[in-house]
Each structure stands twice: as structure tokens, then as C-alpha cells.
Amino acid sequence: MNPINDPMAWQGRLPWPGAEAHKHARGRLGVVSGGASSTGAARLAARAGLRIGAGLVKVFCPPDAAPVLAPTLEAVMLASFATAEQLATLAQPMDAVVIGPAAGLTEATGANVAALARTGAALVVDADALTLFRDRPGDLFACLDRDDVLTPHEGEFERLFPGLLSEGREKAAVEAAEQGGCIVVLKGAATVIATPDGRCVVNGNGSPWLATAGSGDVLAGMIGGLLAQHMDSFDAACAAVWMHSDAGRRFGPGLISEDLPDLIPTVLASLYRG
Incomplete structure (x- = not known):
């Protein structure tokens, strides 16, 4: 039986700012957007990353998406790119x-993943960037290291790791983390977080109100925001999953994903020991 995701295990390592903190010291998070008609997911992730404490958040988008995104972003910055090299x-x-x-199931997304892997930034790989590699998971794994995080729901997990779920969610997540050489967050009612060295925890505070479009985009941004602040990847994944669920529980019926980022300060305040 694997341990439950308990805040006591990571609460003391949350990256609170000190008296001399400035925005660059608090970490820089990038979020890659899809095209002009697919920008909402990136906005959700970016706002969540900013709310969870990243000092600077920037959305990177294709040129056609910039006029859509620019009027909708305030504290979140914006830059456009036309090629993977520019990204x-x-x-x-x-x-x-x-x-x-919402990155798009195109070869451009695959090239963008490979290009980002060369930057040294910790990656959170979600949604289309998982499904794109369904027939060639090894190409994705070659881009990853132990600081990176995959965040599949069961359908995406099955596409990358066919057949593993028959072994049970916990064993499957651990084996997937070993195969990918990275942290795996297998999302669900009881989300499983696993590492390549065999550590595994099960989240125990899941909320049914999180079963709504865009919820996973917010979680990806939360994990990314903690990674940007140099929190250990396993601790960051565990903390973000727990806080995401706690936010859903606090809001309750009627929750939509746009509500989640603005609940993060209340959740953080409940964990602050300062």
C-alpha cells in the first residue's frame, strides 16, 4: 500500500519568498499556447502558475494567436514564435x-517539445503533447529527464503506455515513470504521483467538482509554477495535486476551471507557516 499524499511531507519545502525576493528570484515560467482558436488552455495554465508564486510568467504563441491573447493578458507576458528554434x-x-x-496534434508540437528539451528548463508535458507521441513514445522519453513531469489522464496514459493500466494504477504509474525517466502524474479520482526510482503516493483529497473542462490545464500550470520556483519535481507535483483538489473542494458545486486559479491564494494561506 503506497502512502497518501500528505501535506506534511512537502509543506516545509514550499517556496515562500523572503524579504529580499524579486520577480526573477521567484522563478520564470513559460507556457506554450495553441493557435488563434486554441488559447484558453494556455491562459488557464499561465494564470495558475502566476497565482502559485512564479515571479514571471510568459505565454509563447504562434503569430496568429498573438492578437487574440494580447487583450486578455495583464500580468502574464506574451511573445510569439514561428519556428521551434525561435521558441x-x-x-x-x-x-x-x-x-x-491545446497545443495541437501536429508535428510542430513535437518539434517544440524537442526544442524545449534543449533549453534546460523543467518541462510539464500534458494533453496534446502526450497524445502526439502515442505511436512513438520513445521519441518523447528521449526528450525528458528526472526533473520533467508528465500529467496524463487515463486515456492519454494508455496511449503512451499501452497495457500498463491492467497492472493497477499505482504499479502502472511507477513503471511508466521508470520507462519515461521522469515524474508521472496519473490523474483521476485518486491521482497517483510516481518517480523513476519507485517512490509513489496516492492523492486522497480528490474532488468530483474538478471533473470539468480545463481543470487539467490549471493543474499543469500549478506544477509548472512550483517547478519554476525550483521546488523538487516530485514535491512540486505532490503539492500541486493536493492544492488543486483542495481548491476544488473549497469551491464545490458550480466550479468551472476559470475559478481555480483565484482559489489558490486561499489554499496557500492555509499552508503558510510564516
Whole structure:
């Protein structure tokens, strides 16, 4: 029986700012957007990353999406790119990058993942950036290291790791983390977080109100925001999953994903020991 995701295990390592903190010291998060008609997921992830404490958050988008995104972003910054090489240059200063939410099931997304892997930023790989590699998971795994985080729901997990779920969610997540060489967050009512060295916890505070479109994009941004602040990847995944669920529980009926980022300060305040 694997341990339950308990805040006592990571609460003391949450990255609170000190008296001399400035925005760059608090970490820089990048979020890759899809095209002009697919920008909402990136906005959700970016706002969540900012709310959870990243000092600077920037959305990277294709040129056609910039006029859509620019009027909707305030504290979140914006930059456009036309090629994977341009994305890598823009992302070079970032501490962490989220890629996948509404990114598009195109070869451009695959090239963007590979380019980001060369920057040294910790990656959160979600949604389209997982499904794209369904027939060639090894190409994705070759881009990853132990600081990176995959965040599949069961359908995406099955596409990357066919047959593993027949062994049970916990064993499957551990084996997937070993195969991928990275942290795996297998989402669900009892989300499982696993590492390549065999550590595994099960989240025990899941909320049914999180079963709504965009919820996973918010979680990806939360994990990315903690990674940008140099929190250990396993601790960051555990903390973000727990806080995401706690936010859903606090709001309750009627929750939509746009509500979640603005609940993060209340959740953080409940964990603050300052």
C-alpha cells in the first residue's frame, strides 16, 4: 500500500519568498499556447502558475494567436514564435515550461517539445503533447529527464503506455515513470504521483467538482509554477495535486476551471507557516 499524499511531507519545502525576493528570484515560467482558436488552455495554465508564486510568467504563441491573447493578458507576458528554434530561444531564460494544453496534434508540437528539451528548463508535458507521441513514445522519453513531469489522464496514459493500466494504477504509474525517466502524474479520482526510482503516493483529497473542462490545464500550470520556483519535481507535483483538489473542494458545486486559479491564494494561506 503506497502512502497518501500528505501535506506534511512537502509543506516545509514550499517556496515562500523572503524579504529580499524579486520577480526573477521567484522563478520564470513559460507556457506554450495553441493557435488563434486554441488559447484558453494556455491562459488557464499561465494564470495558475502566476497565482502559485512564479515571479514571471510568459505565454509563447504562434503569430496568429498573438492578437487574440494580447487583450486578455495583464500580468502574464506574451511573445510569439514561428519556428521551434525561435521558441527555444524565447524559452532559454525560463526555469520551467508547460507544453501541451491545446497545443495541437501536429508535428510542430513535437518539434517544440524537442526544442524545449534543449533549453534546460523543467518541462510539464500534458494533453496534446502526450497524445502526439502515442505511436512513438520513445521519441518523447528521449526528450525528458528526472526533473520533467508528465500529467496524463487515463486515456492519454494508455496511449503512451499501452497495457500498463491492467497492472493497477499505482504499479502502472511507477513503471511508466521508470520507462519515461521522469515524474508521472496519473490523474483521476485518486491521482497517483510516481518517480523513476519507485517512490509513489496516492492523492486522497480528490474532488468530483474538478471533473470539468480545463481543470487539467490549471493543474499543469500549478506544477509548472512550483517547478519554476525550483521546488523538487516530485514535491512540486505532490503539492500541486493536493492544492488543486483542495481548491476544488473549497469551491464545490458550480466550479468551472476559470475559478481555480483565484482559489489558490486561499489554499496557500492555509499552508503558510510564516
